[in-house]
Structures are given as structure tokens and as C-alpha cells.
Amino acid sequence: MSRTAGGLALTVPPSGNAPGYVVDVTTAQLELSTRRSGTSVLATAAGDTGALRFRLGGSWQHATRVTGWTWRGGTLTLTADTTADGATVEARLTPSADRYSLDWNVKGAVPDRLGLAYDLKSAGHWYGHGEAETPQGGPGTDQPWPLDSGEVVHPSFSPSSYDMIDPFWYTSSATGLRVDTGHVMDVSINGGMDGIGRFDIESADPYKATVFVESTPLEVYRDYVGIVGKPARSDATYEQYAKPVWNSWAQFYTHVDQARLLDYAQDLHDNGLSGHTLQLDDKWESDYGNMTFDAKAYPDPRAMSDKIHQLGFDFGLWVTLWINLDSDQYRYAADHGYLLKDAGDTTKPCTVTWWNGTAGIVDLGNPEAKAWYVGRLGKLMSSYDIDGLKFDTRFFDDKCAPHEGYQPTDYQRLGAELADRFDLQGVGIRVHWDSTAHRAGFVTRQVDKGTGWNSLRASVTQNLAISTIGYPFVTTDMIGGSSSEPPPSKQVLVRWAQSAALQPLMYSSTSPVDTIDVTTGKKVTYDRQTIDLYRKAIARHERLAPYIWDQVRQTVKTGDPIMRPLFFDFPRDTAAYTITDEWMLGPAVLAALQLTDRATRTVHLPPGIWYDVNHGTVIHGPRTLPAYPAPLGVTPAFVNLRAQGAAKALRALRGADDPVPLALKTPSP
Known part of the structure; x- marks a missing residue:
């Protein structure tokens, strides 16, 4: 730790495979710049954007002049004034061989958001994030690569999002950023082509981040996986890697019935278009959440399953934890407390609108609700000789309240644990943000x-x-x-x-x-x-x-x-x-x-x-x-x-x- 003309320099020498680095702290206005081998590889935003920023009363404020610092127990603690009257920032940098932790909070005020902002070009190109929402149609029709080559405007970057995302970004300069939070984030990378990366959290809790400094992007990735975990196994089998799964969705959407599905399977078979599984996707239920076949469209579902097996395919089925209000199971589930509660009024079930109507969500944090749901799945599968499932929709929604003793992020784990009991047939599942999802080894679609x-x-x-x-x-x-x-x-x-x-x-x-x-x-x-x-x-x-x-x-x-x-x-x-x-x-x-x-x-x-x-x-x-x-x-x-x-x-x-x-x-x- 040493003083410089512009402020402070925190130096970590090379050791082992770690390249070493220096964090320069500008004290005239609190800014951070990371150097490796004398070259800047990551720098926070300068000027009015602010490096350490927070929203107070609807307006963005940021840290300004550093007013004090201490180096004690391997941690550099900084205090700084801000653009908000009466509010100060306290930031702590704790270095180790190939990374440093940065956590900070606001004192003297209660903001509703805290954020970090980076100068994108200081680190070269940016990657990571996962499925990116963009003004150009992402993630459905656009996914900029690298991220800074386009615009990422992702205001509901959340553990309960349907997007496959993690709060981790890495760069061509072999640096990386991990934000350790379970709260909703608002992420903007080059939004409006402004050259700034903003990583904001919708919370006043202390902002906790890790900055990785390595020699290659692959080593940054390995550092991150060292935290969240690597797959313990692969959920998919060798055959599921070797052959395709055929799913009815894009072929028919909801205009599917027993005759159409069997004709589809026969055509694939007759034309030598092999596969390990044929899955019946959305619109087989009498109502969403009933777990019973629509008798008009599927007069003999067991015979349909038998025919698919005869053609050489396993048989799979699309399922969801969302029960529509018009389902004959909704009232039962609501009366027994099996549905997630509304975050604003926990005396009533949480309702969510999706592409198939309005629904409640089975609460996996409630052991009785989970057992009820799993039991119904088991009966469905045994009755119709169903080999595996495609789980769709989310396991939680930010409008809902988690079960007592749980946090919203826990529902990624609960969903992963549920899905892990079944054959997902190589189409995988969309769980993220939680180490259980990383370690489960699911296929990700x-x-x-x-x-x-x-x-x-x-x-x-x-x-x-x-x-x-x-x-x-x-x-x-x-x-x-x-x-x-x-x-x-x-x-x-x-x-x-x-x-x-x-x-x-x-x-x-x-x-x-x-x-x-x-x-x-x-x-x-x-x-x-x-x-x-x-x-x-x-x-x-x-x-x-x-x-x-x-x-x-x-x-x-x-x-x-x-x-x-x-x-x-x-x-x-x-x-x-x-x-x-x-x-x-x-x-x-x-x-x-x-x-x-x-x-x-x-x-x-x-x-x-x-x-x-x-x-x-x-x-x-x-x-x-x-x-x-x-x-x-x-x-x-x-x-x-x-x-x-x-x-x-x-x-x-x-x-x-x-x-x-x-x-x-x-x-x-």
C-alpha cells in the first residue's frame, strides 16, 4: 500500500500462476483503475457518471472526494463524500493473489439502488452475462458478441428471470466482475452506445463484488467456476448427446392432438430422421395445471405413448408448476396453501400472467406442496408410460413472497432439486444464479x-x-x-x-x-x-x-x-x-x-x-x-x-x- 501523486496504489505482486496487479485509487473523485504489468486492464467510469453510484429520491448520486483511508488486516477502507448532502460512502478493498473484493455502502441516507459503473473500453471487450435483453430484439433475435459491440439494456436482471443469466462478466483484458447479490439488478452495457457498463442493484444492502485479474479470459472463467461450482455430472446421457430430441412445439405450437403427433412421429421414422425422444409440448392438458389429457384431442393417450415407443422413441411431456385460475386444481391448491403468496398481501395467492393466461405457482418451499406436485407427476408418468419431462416457466416470480425461511434465490435451488429427480431428456431446464444450478449439470436450452x-x-x-x-x-x-x-x-x-x-x-x-x-x-x-x-x-x-x-x-x-x-x-x-x-x-x-x-x-x-x-x-x-x-x-x-x-x-x-x-x-x- 503506497501513496501516489493522484492518490493511492494497492500492489499485489505476482505469485504462482497469478500475474499480480495494482489497484490505483484516485482520491480527488473516488475512482478505481486496475493495472497489470503496467497496463490498465479495467477502470471505473469517470466524471458525472460516477464509479460508486446510488439512487436517492429518484436521482442518481455518486462518491466524490476521498476524505480518509486506512490499511488494516489486509483491507483498504476508504471514506468519501458524495453528491448528496449528508451522505457518505464507505468502501472496502480486500486483495488476494488473482482477485480483490470490493464492497461498499452508503451512510447518512437510504438509497433504493447501489451501482458500479465501468469504462468499457478500459478492459477491451466484454463477455459473460448470459442471455441479453437488447433494444435490437435480444435475446430472441439478437445476442451481441462481444457485449460491447451492441447494446445490452436489461432492467430486470434477476434470479427469478426466465432468461439464463448470472451476475458475472469477463473481458478480453483478462479481468472479470462478479456481483454477489440475490436482488434484482438493472444492467446496462453500452446502452445508447455510451461506452459505459452500469451494474446496479435494487437494494440499499452493501454492494459486494469480486474483481478478477488473470492472464487469460479462460483463467478468469475458471476463477468464477471455482466460486459457483462446476458440474458434478451431466444430467444428459450418452444417447441424448448422440441423437436429437424431437419436440412438438415449433411443429404445431398449441394446434396439436393425438393424430397430428403420431403422424409427426411416423414421418420422422419413415424418413430416417432418428432421435432418442419425441416430446409432446404445450397444449395437451384439459386445463393448465390439471395434469389430465384433453379427452377430445387425445382420446387414448396410453395408445399414443405405446405407438411412439414402437417407433423407437422415448416419450416425453411438457409440464409446468403454474396452475391457471380456471383449472379444477387451482382452488384445491389455493385452499391447501400450496401456492406462492402475494408479496404485497401474503393472505392471498400470488397470481402471474403468462402466455397461457393467469396462474398461481406451486410453492416448492412448502414441503407438502412439493410432495403433492411430485405425486401428481408420478401418477401421470406411470399411467401413460412417460419417460421424461420438459419443465417450463419459472419456479418463482418477483411479485411473489418466498415461503417462510427462504429467499427468492432459493427457488433456483428448489427448482433444480425438483427437476433432478426426473429425466429431462436432453432439453434441460432454465435454472441459474445459484450454485446448485451450476453443480447439477443440467443441459441448458x-x-x-x-x-x-x-x-x-x-x-x-x-x-x-x-x-x-x-x-x-x-x-x-x-x-x-x-x-x-x-x-x-x-x-x-x-x-x-x-x-x-x-x-x-x-x-x-x-x-x-x-x-x-x-x-x-x-x-x-x-x-x-x-x-x-x-x-x-x-x-x-x-x-x-x-x-x-x-x-x-x-x-x-x-x-x-x-x-x-x-x-x-x-x-x-x-x-x-x-x-x-x-x-x-x-x-x-x-x-x-x-x-x-x-x-x-x-x-x-x-x-x-x-x-x-x-x-x-x-x-x-x-x-x-x-x-x-x-x-x-x-x-x-x-x-x-x-x-x-x-x-x-x-x-x-x-x-x-x-x-x-x-x-x-x-x-x-
């Missing part, structure tokens, strides 16, 4: 996407975002998208299937045989090439399954993501930090899928010796291929010949009977 090119591209960058906040078993939204839009074009559907084939799991719905245009009610038929190319994508993914399963087992050991940005493996390759349409699948496979309607694309290869799967050539990187041919039938993929698993990946991508290239047999120099 994205929020619904549209059916156009922009959603296909967003599905890729969104998986990169989700997998690098600690949820490594990712799948896109249903191949081809949904969101009640016209069906995807042939090109979008095929490209999406090709893209998913080089990701950990495939989540299918729109049939490449034919589908229904929900906007017109008319049947849409695809051509034979669509079927053949989709089937080819499934076959490629199945051949890759042994390699992918190796990555699953490695992730259980290390926590590292399977699908990840190029710069995780090649941190010194500066071009890799802004690439939006390439990714690594484990250490050996680089996917460079065509995500537009063009027949060529630019491919960037990082340093290494790469085998071009399509052309059978060896390329020494780094190298940029400016007009790589990628017509509809071509899936650009490259194998890093010096990476672990290269031989297995190469056999899968080329075909088992193709000879291994000489370059792979040649030992490294």
Missing part, C-alpha cells in the same frame, strides 16, 4: 428464437455466452426457431441443423419433411434435399458423439465449457476476440458454419496445424481464408491436429473408413 437468419446467428453467440458463465451443456433453441413466426426457409432450417450438429446437443422440432405455418394454418412441405441434408447433420453429430462425450467427462473434471470462443484456446490471437460465427467444440474441432444466405464466407484459423475436413488439406495458422466455399451442402469444419482428441474428431468428421492424414501421424517436433 435457450429462450425461444425467431425463424430467420438473425436468430440463427444469435443462437450461436448466445450459447457462447451461456457456456462461459458456467453452464457448459448447451443446446440452441429448437432447430429452425419458433416464436410464432412463419416456418424457417429451407436454407435456415438446414444451416441451423448443420450448426447444431457441431454443438454439444441437438434439439429438434420443425420437421424437414413438412410443417404447419402458424401464421396461416397452411401446410409447408420441404424438398428431398432438405430431408437429406438434415439427416446428414444428424449422422455427423452421432459420429461425433464419442468425441463429445469425452468433452463431457472432461468438463465434469475441470468445469471448462465444451462449446467455447476461439480465444479461450488461443488467447494471444487478437482476431479471435470479435469473431461471431466460429467456435471451438472441445480442443480439437473448430466450427465455422455458414450462418447467412451466402455461398462463401471468411474463415479465420488461429495458430496451429489445421486439417480442412471438406478439402482434405492441411493449413498452418494463423491464417484467414477470405472466400471459403460454403454452399448449402458444405459444413466448414477444421481439426487442430495437435490437440487432444484430434484423431477421434477427425474420424468422425471424415467418416470412419477414411485414412488418417499423414500430418496427424507425424510426431510433433
